[in-house]
Amino acid sequence: MVGQSHGSFTKKLQCFPLRSSDKTCALELWDSMGFGDCGGPSLQQLLSVVKGHAPDGYQFRVDQALCSDTEGYIKRPGLREHMHCVAFVLDASKVSTCSDSTRVFLQQLRSFITDLGVHQVVLLTHVDKICNETQKDTSEVYKSIIVRQAMFKAAELVGMSPSSVVPVRNYWCELELDLSSDVLLLRALELLLQYTDLYYREQQRAPSKHEH
Numbered sequence: 001m002v003g004q005s006h007g008s009f010t011k012k013l014q015c016f017p018l019r020s021s022d023k024t025c026a027l028e029l030w031d032s033m034g035f036g037d038c039g040g041p042s043l044q045q046l047l048s049v050v051k052g053h054a055p056d057g058y059q060f061r062v063d064q065a066l067c068s069d070t071e072g073y074i075k076r077p078g079l080r081e082h083m084h085c086v087a088f089v090l091d092a093s094k095v096s097t098c099s100d101s102t103r104v105f106l107q108q109l110r111s112f113i114t115d116l117g118v119h120q121v122v123l124l125t126h127v128d129k130i131c132n133e134t135q136k137d138t139s140e141v142y143k144s145i146i147v148r149q150a151m152f153k154a155a156e157l158v159g160m161s162p163s164s165v166v167p168v169r170n171y172w173c174e175l176e177l178d179l180s181s182d183v184l185l186l187r188a189l190e191l192l193l194q195y196t197d198l199y200y201r202e203q204q205r206a207p208s209k210h211e212h
């Protein structure tokens, strides 16, 4: 479900297993509550989610830590429950007006997630809103100077290299599938999978305890 609200519209942690017709594949996307100037989850809650302690459907509550008292709390998450890659989803039309407090929060979060050995990417959404050419034709996205500037700004905001930022255009008011938008979305998935593979390879070499 998508929506517009003061603060985050999404309040729950939700798992989206990918399927083709009736078959599921190994890939699962987990969506979390967003954060910014209008409140949102704490660093502690988000890190517990990354470590795999939160169950599917976990309801984020401000000022309530995610701890062993939380319903469905996963005490000893294994490699399967741990998040294998993290995507920061940033709105391209808002990256240049991001507040200092959100920037600090993002960079702290990134630093803690890095300490857990989990790689990250940035998905830069709403690129159609900042560039008319891209709005008319999504395949223009990598030729757009405005999108390029937003990608660099997003990278700087999170403290990552621009090569880890992928522009995406989500379906919003469109009724037909668009090949160029799908290419961007698949490119984003591909990058997530590459880092997921890397995480597994690194875990095989130097396994960390998945008990935190």
Ligand SMILES: Nc1nc2c(ncn2[C@@H]2O[C@H](COP(=O)(O)OP(=O)(O)OP(=O)(O)O)[C@@H](O)[C@H]2O)c(=O)[nH]1
Pocket: 001, 002, 003, 004, 005, 007, 008, 009, 010, 011, 033, 034, 035, 089, 125, 126, 127, 128, 129, 168, 169, 170, 171, 172
């Ligand atoms: N034009 C355009 N609209 C988008 C794009 N991505 C999302 N939207 C719209 O933006 C609004 C918010 O989208 P959500 O998916 O709810 O955003 P979110 O990041 O999950 O936000 P929260 O749940 O509130 O934290 C919805 O109306 C979407 O249809 C995009 O790439 N382009």
Ligand SMILES: [Mg+2]
Pocket: 001, 002, 009, 010
């Ligand atoms: Mg949401």
